[in-house]
Amino acid sequence: MTIKEQQDAIIEEFSFFNDWTEKYEYIIQLGKELPLIDEQYKKEENLIRGCQSKVWLHAALKDGKVYFTADSDALITKGLVSMMVRVLSGQSPKDIADAPIYFIDEIGLKSHLSMTRSNGLLSMLKQMKLYSVAFQNNKCI
Amino acid sequence: MTTSDTIPTHALDIEKIRKDFPILQTKVYGKPLVYFDNAATTQKPLPVLKSLEEYYKTYNSNVHRGVHFLSQQATDAYEQARKKVAAYINAAYDHEIIFTKGTTNSINLVASSFGRTFLTSGDEVLISGMEHHSNIVPWQLICEQRNASLKVIPVDDNGELIMDAFEKLLTDKVKIVAVTYVSNTLGTVNPVRDIIGRAHAKNIPVLLDAAQAIQHMPVDVQELDVDFIAFSSHKMYGPTGIGILYGKENWLNEIPPYEGGGDMIKNVTFAKTTYNELPFKFEAGTPDMSGAIALGAAIDYIQQTGINNMQHAEEELIAYAYDKLSAIPSLRFIGNAKHRAGAISFLVGNIHPFDMGEILDKQGIAVRTGHHCTQPLMERFNIPGTVRASFSVYNTREEVDELIKGIAKAKKMLE
Numbered sequence: 001m002t003i004k005e006q007q008d009a010i011i012e013e014f015s016f017f018n019d020w021t022e023k024y025e026y027i028i029q030l031g032k033e034l035p036l037i038d039e040q041y042k043k044e045e046n047l048i049r050g051c052q053s054k055v056w057l058h059a060a061l062k063d064g065k066v067y068f069t070a071d072s073d074a075l076i077t078k079g080l081v082s083m084m085v086r087v088l089s090g091q092s093p094k095d096i097a098d099a100p101i102y103f104i105d106e107i108g109l110k111s112h113l114s115m116t117r118s119n120g121l122l123s124m125l126k127q128m129k130l131y132s133v134a135f136q137n138n139k140c141i
Numbered sequence: 142m143t144t145s146d147t148i149p150t151h152a153l154d155i156e157k158i159r160k161d162f163p164i165l166q167t168k169v170y171g172k173p174l175v176y177f178d179n180a181a182t183t184q185k186p187l188p189v190l191k192s193l194e195e196y197y198k199t200y201n202s203n204v205h206r207g208v209h210f211l212s213q214q215a216t217d218a219y220e221q222a223r224k225k226v227a228a229y230i231n232a233a234y235d236h237e238i239i240f241t242k243g244t245t246n247s248i249n250l251v252a253s254s255f256g257r258t259f260l261t262s263g264d265e266v267l268i269s270g271m272e273h274h275s276n277i278v279p280w281q282l283i284c285e286q287r288n289a290s291l292k293v294i295p296v297d298d299n300g301e302l303i304m305d306a307f308e309k310l311l312t313d314k315v316k317i318v319a320v321t322y323v324s325n326t327l328g329t330v331n332p333v334r335d336i337i338g339r340a341h342a343k344n345i346p347v348l349l350d351a352a353q354a355i356q357h358m359p360v361d362v363q364e365l366d367v368d369f370i371a372f373s374s375h376k377m378y379g380p381t382g383i384g385i386l387y388g389k390e391n392w393l394n395e396i397p398p399y400e401g402g403g404d405m406i407k408n409v410t411f412a413k414t415t416y417n418e419l420p421f422k423f424e425a426g427t428p429d430m431s432g433a434i435a436l437g438a439a440i441d442y443i444q445q446t447g448i449n450n451m452q453h454a455e456e457e458l459i460a461y462a463y464d465k466l467s468a469i470p471s472l473r474f475i476g477n478a479k480h481r482a483g484a485i486s487f488l489v490g491n492i493h494p495f496d497m498g499e500i501l502d503k504q505g506i507a508v509r510t511g512h513h514c515t516q517p518l519m520e521r522f523n524i525p526g527t528v529r530a531s532f533s534v535y536n537t538r539e540e541v542d543e544l545i546k547g548i549a550k551a552k553k554m555l556e
Binding site: 020021024025028052053054073074075076077 | 170492493494495496499500503510511512525526550554555
């Protein structure tokens with residue numbers, strides 16, 4: 001699946017929820033379920049500090065594709081992080097760097113990508129793109 | 142002892158008060174707004190809004206400069222507002238009231254102007270472990286410049302200052318004590334009379350950050366005998382962008398101007414500028430005229446409602462909220478001070494405060510989550526942040542009940 005197809009699939013999944021409670025319960029479930037990152041990568045250099053919650057992000061290049069693993073200390077953020085990983089992981093560096101990310105807005109969680117920087121999700125997205133640009137340019141990171 | 146114990150109060154008609162605040166009719170996500178973020182900023186009553194509108198519609202003009210009618214009118218209203226502030230905190234002179242941009246600006250002014258004059262190498266500034274960053278960083282900046290050091294009164298597990306440690310820290314090296322009257326995070330009301338008394342016994346001046354006190358209790362600067370007090374208009378029902386620095390006349394005369402510009406000068410030549418007298422010496426540039434005048438309207442509103450009545454109503458509401466919150470399993474309070482005003486901070490089980498805040502928000506309940514600009518205090522309690530509900534005179538028991546229901550729902554979803 002392309003990045004666009006992944007995002008559209010998530011938007012489709014969310015369209016079945018009747019109210020915010022169901023939507024959030026699903027996100028929280030994603031946050032609870034997924035083992036997102038190897039403990040060895042949960043260290044200071046992979047930490048993206050939001051004002052309130054933290055996100056850890058690790059990136060690796062394999063066979064020309066970027067694979068992300070990530071985690072957060074807040075459950076809702078973690079659920080969103082897992083969706084972000086689902087959308088961007090396994091894609092080529094160029095596709096990741098170029099991709100517009102619209103699903104967060106579409107599923108009604110725009111505030112998570114707002115300027116408040118409260119949860120680190122926006123910084124995480126920027127960091128994902130930076131990794132990809134670096135991989136694209138064959139830089140060592 | 143709080144003033145409400147000694148001064149007779151009468152019960153307020155909260156529903157009538159709520160009608161004065163149009164924003165309280167707002168719905169968020171289709172639900173009635175429950176606004177418990179009053180420590181961040183309070184809502185504004187109609188007289189304040191009307192005052193702003195009237196100013197711009199009928200007499201907007203620059204102050205202290207023009208010979209013309211409107212300028213005189215604006216100047217009179219601006220200076221009248223200063224008198225209202227002076228009366229509200231019982232300052233000895235109107236010129237002890239400096240209009241600033243807010244509490245942060247007021248503290249920066251004192252840190253800079255006092256620090257440049259009185260701090261030298263090896264001196265100390267004494268603050269507390271529960272200060273807002275606004276009462277930490279300005280002192281760090283000046284201490285760095287003057288090669289002085291910052292000392293911190295520690296906080297105990299209940300969120301109260303350890304006064305024995307204060308006594309030990311209060312050495313001859315200390316040139317100023319700067320502490321908060323009421324903690325924005327914990328709601329702790331500090332023993333400021335004791336602090337001021339002990340500091341004055343050693344001829345050390347005291348600055349109080351009253352940003353979280355001025356809207357909740359009577360503040361009488363002469364009775365407190367405090368040297369400097371800083372607070373913000375927007376946390377006391379007034380508009381944003383304006384605040385107050387009160388300083389005793391002798392201190393304000395002894396410290397140099399903070400910013401240079403128009404209105405703060407007597408005479409300017411390229412060789413030497415002489416400064417204007419108090420309070421204008423500290424009010425460089427065109428001030429926030431409409432803000433000052435509307436702050437005056439906010440003070441009128443508080444005076445008419447009665448600060449003692451407001452304090453009494455808020456204390457009852459906080460006691461109610463505390464009892465209700467106490468009954469929630471796995472909820473723990475961050476800060477359990479004997480004297481509390483304004484705010485209650487808590488955590489529920491292992492739920493991240495950010496998650497709790499978001500689920501409450503979806504239910505129309507506005508609380509603040511995070512470190513509340515008191516990161517060292519969060520470190521003291523070894524937590525990432527808290528959920529803070531902060532109250533105002535217009536809040537009701539029904540709203541507290543909504544909060545309790547909201548927390549129960551969040552618990553169900555997040556645990």
